[in-house]
Amino acid sequence: MARVAVVGVGAIGSVIAALLQQAGHEVVLCARRPQDGLVVDTPDGPVAIRATVVTDPAVAPAVDWVLVATKAYDVAGAAKWLKGLCAEGAPVAVLQNGVEHRERFAPYVPMEKILPVMVDCPVEREAADRVRQRGVMHLKVPGGALGREFVGLFAGSPADAAEVPDFLSVVWRKLCYNSQGVLSALLLQPAGVVRGEALGEVALDIIRECAAVARAEGAVLEEGVAEAVLSAQRAAPADGVNSMLADRWAGRPMELDARNGVILRMGRKHGIPTPANSMAMALMEAMVAKSA
Numbered sequence: 001m002a003r004v005a006v007v008g009v010g011a012i013g014s015v016i017a018a019l020l021q022q023a024g025h026e027v028v029l030c031a032r033r034p035q036d037g038l039v040v041d042t043p044d045g046p047v048a049i050r051a052t053v054v055t056d057p058a059v060a061p062a063v064d065w066v067l068v069a070t071k072a073y074d075v076a077g078a079a080k081w082l083k084g085l086c087a088e089g090a091p092v093a094v095l096q097n098g099v100e101h102r103e104r105f106a107p108y109v110p111m112e113k114i115l116p117v118m119v120d121c122p123v124e125r126e127a128a129d130r131v132r133q134r135g136v137m138h139l140k141v142p143g144g145a146l147g148r149e150f151v152g153l154f155a156g157s158p159a160d161a162a163e164v165p166d167f168l169s170v171v172w173r174k175l176c177y178n179s180q181g182v183l184s185a186l187l188l189q190p191a192g193v194v195r196g197e198a199l200g201e202v203a204l205d206i207i208r209e210c211a212a213v214a215r216a217e218g219a220v221l222e223e224g225v226a227e228a229v230l231s232a233q234r235a236a237p238a239d240g241v242n243s244m245l246a247d248r249w250a251g252r253p254m255e256l257d258a259r260n261g262v263i264l265r266m267g268r269k270h271g272i273p274t275p276a277n278s279m280a281m282a283l284m285e286a287m288v289a290k291s292a
C-alpha cells in the first residue's frame with residue numbers, strides 16, 4: 001500500500017481517487033474546498049470516496065506519489081502543494097491533456113521525477129460532490145522505472161493502466177482527438193455537434209493540421225488518422241461534454257492553449273500552416289473577451 005496524493009479533485013481526480021482506493025492505497029485529496037460525501041458513479045456502480053482531505057498546501061503531508069489532475073491552466077496553483085507532498089522525493093505524475101506535461105512542471109519538479117500521463121476517460125462533474133464516469137479509465141505512460149511503478153499503483157483496480165513504447169505518438173494522437181473539441185466549446189453544444197457534414201469538414205481540417213505538426217515533432221500517425229478520429233467522435237455519445245465545454249459553461253478559463261495554441265506554436269516552429277486552429281482560437285478568444 002502506498003500513500004498517494006491527488007492534487008485537483010475534479011472529474012479526473014475524483015475517478016483516480018476512486019481507483020486508488022479500490023487498489024487499496026491510502027489516498028490524500030488536495031483540494032481548494034472540503035470534499036464531504038464525494039461519490040463517483042463508475043460504470044460498475046457508485047464508489048464513495050473515503051480519504052484524508054487537505055485544503056491548505058502549507059500542511060500537505062509527505063507522500064509516496066503525487067498525481068496532479070488539475071487543468072493545465074492551474075499548474076501554478078497545483079505546484080504550491082508540491083513542497084510538502086514531495087518533501088521525501090515523491091515523483092509527480094501529470095494527468096493532463098496536451099503534449100507539454102513535462103514543460104509545465106519543469107519549473108517546480110526535477111525532470112527525472114516527472115511522469116507524463118495520457119488520460120483517456122469520459123468523465124463529467126455533475127455536482128460538487130458527484131462525478132459521472134462514462135467509461136474505462138485508460139492511463140498510458142512512457143516505459144521505464146517510474147512508468148512501471150505508476151502502473152503498479154492501479155493493480156487490482158478497474159483502470160487500464162499501461163506503459164507504452166511510443167508515448168510521443170500516443171499523446172499527439174490524443175491531441176488530434178482533443179483539438180476538434182474546440183468546436184463543441186465554441187458552439188456551446190455537446191460532442192454530437194460534429195455529426196453534421198459541414199462541421200465535420202471543419203473538424204477534419206483542425207485534426208489534419210494537428211497531425212501534420214505531430215509528424216513534424218516525430219509522432220507516428222497513420223494515414224487517415226483525421227478520418228478515424230472524426231469517426232470515433234461521431235460514434236461517441238452525442239451528449240458527451242468535453243472538459244473545455246464544461247469549463248466554458250461554468251465560466252472558468254479553458255485549456256485553449258494546451259489543446260489548440262500548442263498546434264499553432266509548434267506549427268510556426270516547423271513552418272506548417274495551421275489556419276483552421278488559428279481561426280478557432282481567434283473566435284474563441286473573441287467570444288470570451290465579449291462575455292468578460
Ligand SMILES: NC(=O)c1ccc[n+]([C@@H]2O[C@H](COP(=O)([O-])OP(=O)(O)OC[C@H]3O[C@@H](n4cnc5c(N)ncnc54)[C@H](OP(=O)(O)O)[C@@H]3O)[C@@H](O)[C@H]2O)c1
Nearest residue numbers: 008009010011012031032070074077078096097122123243
Ligand atoms: N474530464 C474528462 O473527461 C477528461 C478526459 C481526459 C483528460 N482530461 C484532462 O484531465 C485534466 C483534468 O481535467 P478535469 O476534467 O478533471 O478538470 P476539472 O473537473 O476542472 O478538475 C480540476 C480540479 O482541479 C482543482 N484545482 C484547481 N486548482 C487547484 C489548486 N491550486 N489546488 C487544488 N485543486 C485545484 C479544481 O478545483 P475546483 O473544484 O475548486 O475548481 C478542480 O476540482 C485536464 O487536463 C483535462 O483536459 C479530462
